[in-house]
Amino acid sequence: xxxxxxxxxxxxxxxxxxxxxxxxxxxxxxxxxxxxxxxxxxxxxxxxxxxxxxxxxxxxxxxxxxxxxxxxxxxxxxxxxxxx
Numbered sequence: 001x002x003x004x005x006x007x008x009x010x011x012x013x014x015x016x017x018x019x020x021x022x023x024x025x026x027x028x029x030x031x032x033x034x035x036x037x038x039x040x041x042x043x044x045x046x047x048x049x050x051x052x053x054x055x056x057x058x059x060x061x062x063x064x065x066x067x068x069x070x071x072x073x074x075x076x077x078x079x080x081x082x083x084x
Contacts, residue, residue, distance in 0.1 A: 011032070013031040013032060015029045
């Protein structure tokens with residue numbers, strides 16, 4: 001967790017945790033997206049592309065089980081925690 005905090009801090013983001021008793025903890029982070037203007041001159045329209053970005057949420061989930069203790073990263077749907 002310390003490495004993630006340092007990485008996120010270096011990029012101007014933030015990290016926070018939400019905990020629920022007997023449910024576990026969810027660690028979330030955000031990183032800012034910085035845009036650069038393309039210079040007016042020298043842009044080859046043939047190679048110009050439009051970038052579409054949709055908001056994505058990623059979760060790092062710690063799955064607690066008797067047999068294994070592993071971390072998973074992905075979207076909330078991909079890392080959904082098993083119901084107790």
